[in-house]
Amino acid sequence: MRSTIEVRGARENNLQNIDVEIPREALTVVTGVSGSGKSSLAFDVIYGEGQRKLLDSLSAFSRHFIAQPKRADVDFVFGLSPVVAIMQQRGAANPRSTVGTMTDIYDYLRLLYCVAGVGHCPYCGEAIPIKTTEQVIERISSLPEGTTVELRAPVTKIYGEPYRRLFDELREQGFRRFVVDGERFDSADAVGLDEETDHRIEVVLDRLSLRGDVHRALIATLETAKRVGEGILRIEVADTSLSDDELRTFYERIETCEHHMLFHDLEPYYFAFNDPDSACRTCGGLGTILKADPLKIIDKPNKTLRKGAIINTLMESGASGPIRPPLQPGEARRLRSRHAL
Numbered sequence: 174m175r176s177t178i179e180v181r182g183a184r185e186n187n188l189q190n191i192d193v194e195i196p197r198e199a200l201t202v203v204t205g206v207s208g209s210g211k212s213s214l215a216f217d218v219i220y221g222e223g224q225r226k227l228l229d230s231l232s233a234f235s236r237h238f239i240a241q242p243k244r245a246d247v248d249f250v251f252g253l254s255p256v257v258a259i260m261q262q263r264g265a266a267n268p269r270s271t272v273g274t275m276t277d278i279y280d281y282l283r284l285l286y287c288v289a290g291v292g293h294c295p296y297c298g299e300a301i302p303i304k305t306t307e308q309v310i311e312r313i314s315s316l317p318e319g320t321t322v323e324l325r326a327p328v329t330k331i332y333g334e335p336y337r338r339l340f341d342e343l344r345e346q347g348f349r350r351f352v353v354d355g356e357r358f359d360s361a362d363a364v365g366l367d368e369e370t371d372h373r374i375e376v377v378l379d380r381l382s383l384r385g386d387v388h389r390a391l392i393a394t395l396e397t398a399k400r401v402g403e404g405i406l407r408i409e410v411a412d413t414s415l416s417d418d419e420l421r422t423f424y425e426r427i428e429t430c431e432h433h434m435l436f437h438d439l440e441p442y443y444f445a446f447n448d449p450d451s452a453c454r455t456c457g458g459l460g461t462i463l464k465a466d467p468l469k470i471i472d473k474p475n476k477t478l479r480k481g482a483i484i485n486t487l488m489e490s491g492a493s494g495p496i497r498p499p500l501q502p503g504e505a506r507r508l509r510s511r512h513a514l
Contacts (some may be wrong), residue, residue, distance in 0.1 A: 174232040175252035179220065182248030186213040195219075195254065216258055218245045223256035252412035259471050266461055269447050270336060295327050295405065296373060302428045305435040310391045312427040313383070313408065318435075320383045323409040325352060325375040326402025327412075327434075332455040336366045343376055346401075350377035378402055380411065395437060404443055408433050 183191040187210040203211045232412030239484045273279035292301050330339040349360040352375040358364050379394040398406045429435050442448045456467050476482040
C-alpha cells in the first residue's frame with residue numbers, strides 16, 4: 174500500500190498544473206493566501222477523486238441514487254482511499270443536525286452496525302443471535318404439527334412516566350394480552366405495578382397452532398415484532414405435549430439465550446436517532462430532556478400564587494417600571510375577546 178497521496182498535473186480552478194505528494198497516516202494542513210487554490214486541492218481534487226473512485230466500485234443500481242461528482246481537471250491521483258470531507262460551511266441550528274448527518278458518516282455507521290452489530294438480551298445481557306425472517310419461520314415450522322407457539326415482544330416504559338401510560342399505548346395499538354413478571358394479564362385487568370421497580374413486561378403478539386400454512390401469519394407477526402419490540406422477539410412453545418428433550422433441541426437449533434430471545438433482520442433505521450420508531454422514547458433522539466424544576470420557580474412555597482409564591486424574575490433582574498399584577502378571574506377571557514375584535 175502506498176505511503177503517500179500523489180497528485181500530478183492539478184489544474185482545477187486557480188491551480189496551475191500543481192504536483193504535490195501528501196503523506197498518509199498523518200495530519201496535513203493546506204494553507205496559503207486567499208485564492209491560492211487550497212479548497213480546490215483539498216475538496217475538488219483529492220476529495221472529489223476519492224469519492225468518484227469509491228462510487229465507481231458500486232453497482233450501477235446503487236450509483237443511480239447518489240449524485241455523481243464531476244471529474245477533476247488533473248492528470249492522475251494515486252494512493253486514495255474512501256474519503257469523508259467536512260466542508261467549510263456554517264453549521265445548521267437544527268439540533269438534529271450533527272457532524273455525522275452533514276458528512277454522511279451517519280449513514281455509513283448505521284450500515285456498519287447492521288452488518289457487524291450483535292444483539293443482547295434485555296433481561297440477562299447475553300449475546301443473542303440474529304436471524305432473518307425466513308430462518309425464524311423455518312425453525313418454528315420444524316415443530317410437530319399441532320404445536321402451539323406464542324410469540325412475544327419485550328417492551329419498556331419511558332423514563333419518568335407511569336406504567337399506566339405504557340399499557341394505554343399498547344391497548345391503543347390493539348394489543349390485549351400481556352405477561353408481567355411471568356404472570357398473564359388481559360387488557361381489561363387493572364395492573365397495579367410499583368413505579369420504582371423495573372418489571373419484565375412482554376406483549377403477546379400472537380398465539381399460533383401449527384396447522385396448515387401459517388407462513389403468512391408468521392411474517393405479519395415478525396413485522397409487528399420489529400415495530401413493538403425494536404427487533405427483539407421471544408419464542409415460547411406453549412404446548413405441554415412436547416418432551417423436555419424436544420424443547421431443548423428446538424431452542425438449541427434456533428440458538429436462543431436462556432430467555433428464548435432472538436433478533437431478526439437488523440435494519441439501518443434501528444440506529445437512526447431521527448426516526449420516531451427508533452429514537453429514544455424518553456428524549457426523542459435529542460439526548461437531552463427539558464423539564465421544569467419547581468424548586469427554581471416557587472420561591473415561597475408557604476404562599477399562594479396570588480400572594481407571590483413564584484419568583485418574580487423582573488424584580489430580581491433589576492428591571493424598572495411597574496409590574497403587572499396577576500390576571501383576575503375572567504380577565505384573560507376578556508382580553509382574548511378584545512384581541513379577536
